[in-house]
Amino acid sequence: MFPSLQLDPAGDQPLYRQLFEQIRAAIDDGRLLAGERLPPTRHLAEQLGLNRSTVIAAYDLLEAAGLISRHVGRGSYVAAGATGMLDWSTLLRRFEAPPPPASGLGPTDDAISFATSRPSRELFPLEEFRRTVEEVIGSPEAADLLQLGSPGGLSSLRHYLLERARQEGLARPGDDVMITSGCQQALDLLGRVLIGPGDTVAVEDPVYPGIRYSLERAGARLVGVPVEADGIDPERFERLLREERPKAVILTPNFQNPTGATLPLASRTAVLQAARAARVVVIENDIYGELRYQGAPLPTLKQLDESGSVVELRSFSKVAFPGLRVGWVIAPRAVVSRMVEAKQWTDLHTDQLSQAILLRFAASGRLDRHLRRVRRAGAERLAAALESCREHLPEGARFTRPQGGMSLWVELPPPLDASELLSKCQREGVSYLPGRYFAVSRPHTGCLRLSFAGLSPEKIRRGIATLGRLFQEELERLRETADEPAPALV
Numbered sequence: 001m002f003p004s005l006q007l008d009p010a011g012d013q014p015l016y017r018q019l020f021e022q023i024r025a026a027i028d029d030g031r032l033l034a035g036e037r038l039p040p041t042r043h044l045a046e047q048l049g050l051n052r053s054t055v056i057a058a059y060d061l062l063e064a065a066g067l068i069s070r071h072v073g074r075g076s077y078v079a080a081g082a083t084g085m086l087d088w089s090t091l092l093r094r095f096e097a098p099p100p101p102a103s104g105l106g107p108t109d110d111a112i113s114f115a116t117s118r119p120s121r122e123l124f125p126l127e128e129f130r131r132t133v134e135e136v137i138g139s140p141e142a143a144d145l146l147q148l149g150s151p152g153g154l155s156s157l158r159h160y161l162l163e164r165a166r167q168e169g170l171a172r173p174g175d176d177v178m179i180t181s182g183c184q185q186a187l188d189l190l191g192r193v194l195i196g197p198g199d200t201v202a203v204e205d206p207v208y209p210g211i212r213y214s215l216e217r218a219g220a221r222l223v224g225v226p227v228e229a230d231g232i233d234p235e236r237f238e239r240l241l242r243e244e245r246p247k248a249v250i251l252t253p254n255f256q257n258p259t260g261a262t263l264p265l266a267s268r269t270a271v272l273q274a275a276r277a278a279r280v281v282v283i284e285n286d287i288y289g290e291l292r293y294q295g296a297p298l299p300t301l302k303q304l305d306e307s308g309s310v311v312e313l314r315s316f317s318k319v320a321f322p323g324l325r326v327g328w329v330i331a332p333r334a335v336v337s338r339m340v341e342a343k344q345w346t347d348l349h350t351d352q353l354s355q356a357i358l359l360r361f362a363a364s365g366r367l368d369r370h371l372r373r374v375r376r377a378g379a380e381r382l383a384a385a386l387e388s389c390r391e392h393l394p395e396g397a398r399f400t401r402p403q404g405g406m407s408l409w410v411e412l413p414p415p416l417d418a419s420e421l422l423s424k425c426q427r428e429g430v431s432y433l434p435g436r437y438f439a440v441s442r443p444h445t446g447c448l449r450l451s452f453a454g455l456s457p458e459k460i461r462r463g464i465a466t467l468g469r470l471f472q473e474e475l476e477r478l479r480e481t482a483d484e485p486a487p488a489l490v
Helices: 015-028 041-048 052-064 126-137 155-167 182-193 209-217 234-244 265-278 333-344 352-363 366-392 418-427 457-483
Strands: 068-071 075-078 175-180 200-205 221-228 248-251 281-285 310-315 327-332 407-411 447-451
Touching: 015 052, 041 052, 052 068, 052 075, 126 352, 126 366, 155 175, 155 327, 155 352, 175 182, 175 333, 182 209, 182 281, 182 310, 182 327, 182 333, 200 209, 200 234, 209 221, 221 234, 234 265, 265 281, 327 333, 352 366, 366 407, 366 457, 418 457
Parallel strands: 200 221, 200 248, 248 281, 281 310
Antiparallel strands: 068 075, 175 327, 310 327, 407 447
16 A cells, blocks of 8 residues: 655655655565555655655656556556665765656646747758768768767767857867767866856846856856847846856847847847956856747857857757757867866766767758758747737736747746746647746846747747646636635634
8 A cells, every 4th residue: 555645845856756665664574565656756756745746756756766667558666675775875875956847747748848948859850860861871981970989979960160259250279179979068177177066157137047157066156147029138147257256258149048038249249348357267158059930140259259258069959850969169279278187087078979970961952941940940839939929928927039949938927936837838738848947146036037939839838828828717716715805803
C-alpha cells in the first residue's frame, strides 16, 4: 500500500526533492516492497495537489538512484533489491538547480507549449539537409571526420567563421574562433577559465536560466541588472559597476531571452564605455541576432568594441538545427587558447560530422535560404503572438513587443501569480514558463515567458486566447474574494 506523504511547500527543500526523499525512506524501511507499483504521476500529482512535472522529477531521481523501474504502458515499480542498495543521492554532490521545466502536457496534437525556446521542426529543410549530409559523407574527408579532432574545432569551419567575422567587422586583429558544443558549453568553459569562486558577475534580470546556473556552478556571485522594454538602463549599469565591481558582465543585446528586448544603439555605446572604464569583461550572447523580423539590424557590442574587451558567443542552434549542438566563440586569442585547453579535458572536441555538415550547409548557400524562410515564418508567429496578447490578456497586463527572436515577456496584473496559475493552464492544454525560472534579484512572481517560434500562428492564437481566459477568470475570482466583507465578530 502506498504510504501517506506529508510535503511542506515552505520547507528548505524543493517539493520534488521532498517527494523523492519520502518515497525513498518508504522503500528503505519496507513500507514499499520490491515489485510494488507506484501511483501514476498524474494521479499522485492530483492527490498531493502538485504539478505533474514535480512528481515526474521525483520519479526521475528515484529511477536514477536505482530504486524504481519504469515501463512504458505498465507504470513504475519498486526495483528488485532496492532495499540495501547504495544511497546514491547522499554520495553525489548536490546540484540545487530546479528540475528542467516540463511542459506538463502529453504528446498530443492539441497540446500548446510556449515553454521551450526552439525553432519549429516544421521549418527544417529536410531534403536540403539530407543532400548536405550525402555530400559530406561522400567527400574524400569523410574518414577524417570520423577520427578524433582538434578541441578548437574543425579547422575548415573555424577558418570560414573567422573570415565571415572579419567581413562583418566582428573580429579584431588578434581575435580567434573556437567551436563549442552549443552556446551552453561556451558559458561553461568561460566559467572554468575566467570566473572563480566568489567572483562577482553582472547578468540581466530576468535572465536565461542556463546562464545563471552555469555561473553558480562556477561559484560566482551574481548581481542582476534589471531589463526593461529597451534592455538595461546604461546609467543604472554604470552605477552597478562602480558599486559591485564585477569581473565580467553577460549581456544579450539582441532579442534578450526571456524578454525579447533589444538594446538601442546609444545604450550599447554607453554600456561599452562604462565597461571599458571599469575594466570589465563583456560576454555578448548573440545567438538570436540573425532572427530579426522587422526594423534595421544594429551593430553588436563586439562590432562596436574598440578595446578588445568583448567575447562574442554565437550558435547554429537557433537558426538551423539545435540537435547538432554547434556554437562558436569569437574572442582575443589568449581567451580562445585557454578555453581550448579547458575543452580538451571536458569532451575532447565537438562532434566533427556535425561541424562539417553545418559548414557545408552554410557555404552552399542553403543556410541563407533557410534563414529567409525562418524569418518570414518568425514574423508571422510574432505578429500572431502580439495581436493575441493585445486581444486576450486581461486589462492591466503588460507585454514586450520584440522585433525578432523567439520569446516575449508578459507581466500579469497583481495579484496574479504565474507559477500558481501554471497547473490550471496545463489542465487546459497550454503551458509556459513562469518568471521565477528567470529570476536573479527580483522574484518576477506575476511574469511569464511565451516562446512562440516553435508554434504555428493558429496554435499561438488559440493558446494565448486560452491563457487570457484563465487569467481573467482567476483575476475576477481574486477580486471577488477581496471584496467579500469580513465576518462579524460576536
